[in-house]
Amino acid sequence: MTDDSQNQEELEGSIPSSDRLRRADGPDAEQRYARSLELARAGVVVAYENGGRDIKLLDMRQQSSMFDYFVVATGSSRRQLHAISEDIDHKLEDDLQDKRMGLEGYDNSRWILLDYGSVVFHLFDDEAREYYSLESLWAGAEEIDISDLLQDT
Template structure:
């Protein structure tokens, strides 16, 4: 296991963007998304803090995850989405909340772009205690 593959263990509990990232990951899990991960980007770029990545099995599932992330982050947590890309094509939906960016993929597109490898220097957040079934 390389250094970048080790889960992030620092305490992020007081970080508002981390709370948004956790909430988005939980919504993905609640909608039966798979291969969920949060990448800590804070030491790599000043533009955003976290990537939240998940995989869905169908266009309908990706739309549901996207819409429920919007509901959770905007209505319950008071944040506002700054942009959305790929919703109509539904192979890769990108939701930009400024400090976090959610990437929702179908399986083929996620495998093709391999964001975790592209951003290999990002630390993976340990999802134990955040998701019911981390790593699934």
């Protein structure tokens, strides 16, 4: 088994298997996508404000019917990864009234996954980020420019 196929298997096994319905485009699709992007962008800002590095916002709509966006960020310590994940929760739940559907990896803290249904946040330490290489596994995903978010904070 190649490293890439092993990483893909591990990745697929880590995506929460919540009771989501497969997303279908419909009359409210644009509104739903706008809301998903709002949540993702808010999480990007929180990660940046907490010292997250190499932050990427990936448009997953053409790659998967289960979620719209991935946010990927790197933290330098367990404490920092916890702070980023907790502050994303506070921002999305308290300020934007969205509810997290799943949380994986918080105790281990090498890869924390926050599942908000249409948006999934992946917070890695340096070693796990390099090992799982999500950006190469999902190479077909479009990276959304977030430079405007990082300049305004």
